[in-house]
Amino acid sequence: MSDEARDNRGTPSVRRRELLSLPVALACGTAALTACGTTRPAGGAATHPPAPSAEQAQEVPVTPSEDLMREHGVLKRVLLIYREGIRRINAGEAVPARPLHAGAGIIRTFIEEYHERLEERYVFPRLVKAGKLTDTVPILVRQHQRGRVLTGRILDATARPTPQQARRDLAADLAAFIRMYEPHEAREDTVVFPAMRDVIPPKEFIQMAETFEDEEHRRFGAAGFTGVVEQVADIEKTLGIYDLSQFTPRV
Structure with a gap:
């Protein structure tokens, strides 16, 4: 195994289609677009899915x-x-x-x-x-x-x-x-x-x-x-x- 592969063993594999979905995930985590992923229990306050991590937010798809x-x-x-x-x-x-x-x-x-x-x-x-x-x-x-x-x-x-x-x-x-x-x-x-x-x-x-x-x-x-x-x-x-x-x- 080369040094490059050894260095990358701890990095999870992320396919490009997952990266391409990140803009949607980012949008869904903002207050401005609550309709994307907001859930509102009966009689309760709206809840939002957790925002993507800083590492996820920096991912850029391979063109x-x-x-x-x-x-x-x-x-x-x-x-x-x-x-x-x-x-x-x-x-x-x-x-x-x-x-x-x-x-x-x-x-x-x-x-x-x-x-x-x-x-x-x-x-x-x-x-x-x-x-x-x-x-x-x-x-x-x-x-x-x-x-x-x-x-x-x-x-x-x-x-x-x-x-x-x-x-x-x-x-x-x-x-x-x-x-x-x-x-x-x-x-x-x-x-x-x-x-x-x-x-x-x-x-x-x-x-x-x-x-x-x-x-x-x-x-x-x-x-x-x-x-x-x-x-x-x-x-x-x-x-x-x-x-x-x-x-x-x-x-």
Whole structure:
């Protein structure tokens, strides 16, 4: 178990639909909206349900764009795993086939079959329909398609110990994936996802958050995103790149 998971063990799991209901709970706890939750016993004074705690009042629901951006964090961490694979190959070390295969498996199931499908089904069509980013969206879709080809080759190459003659091709595919997805995700984070608010009404934005969460737990169980992050952390530990401090330069 990673340090992040250990730190969160004492924190109760709160689903987004529970967070989205907090504004109603807050309203019901005020005198101005007594009709929300006021009970009035016969012949007695009106009573109110207890007001939410300060901690509950500070909870903010995860928005669809935030959801997609944090999933990009998973992608970034797998790109670091790919970089370590390239470093070892170029240094003449043994190919870390199993960690690379596990990382590519996360790319396939979490990024390509889940995250990108959400973008292609719910985000890109709304932007194109509104006449926004009509030049950018087709490029992003094409890059999704090319990425799936590269992932298939990486999975095949790392399914067993990589023969000497295949090392160069594997390193090239890993590098091509990194080269494409770094600008890809940066463009989505800074241009595409902010544009979602311009074309999706607030009520639909909240409903989309619920849709994303339901799909996340349907595919990845109760742990959802957190469970996937744990898998990535385990791969990083196997490769010796989990300790964040090692990336701090000496200046």
